[in-house]
Amino acid sequence: EVQLVESGGGLVQPGGSLRLSCAASGFAFSDYWMHWVRQDPGKGLVWVSRISSDGGSTTYADSVRGRFTISRDNAKNTLYLQMNSLRAEDTTVYHCAREAYSSYYFDYWGQGTLVTVSS
């Protein structure tokens, strides 16, 4: 059974940092592109970042480029999102998602981890 389990969320002050993790199981993690998607209040689901199966290619949404870094450890079957210079507007639930192997959609998602940026 495919499982994606996020962790690492919490309360952080503006300007602070947090690292999210997404532990994957039940599939060949190193074969799949992976994404982070967040639920922006009033906007719904918003794509944040993606990483290629080997980690060699990464892309970011304009709103987080230069502040967030996506990475992965295929030996540990884990996806990461390093979040720096956090702002109040980054407060939301962050989901990791697996991109389908042969098309463009997300076939599995995690339940999400809540990040709260507040003083």
Place this chain on the structure above:
Amino acid sequence: QSALTQPASVSGSPGQSITISCTGTSSDVGGYNYVSWYQHHPGKAPKLMIYDVSYRPSGVSNHFSGSKSGNTASLTISGLQAEDEADYYCTSYTSSSTRYVFGTGTKVTVL
């Protein structure tokens, strides 16, 4: 990259059919057959309901169906059930560097 446009809310009585629209542009919905739909109950993982415009993953009820015409995709829920009450999001492949764009989301209420 602007979000795809969905109605904020749609409601129906049990057994009725409802349709959720998802409007984009020729750079996303209209240009590719890569529209997908997700059901999201708050606090849970989003669930894939439709992919590649009209295909249902294994295990998804056949009372969910998808279609597309021009720059607008649609999700139809036939025979609405109480458990269908959730938020629904469309997503499309886009020619922009982000590769994906999400819809604004639709809250489905079963009356």
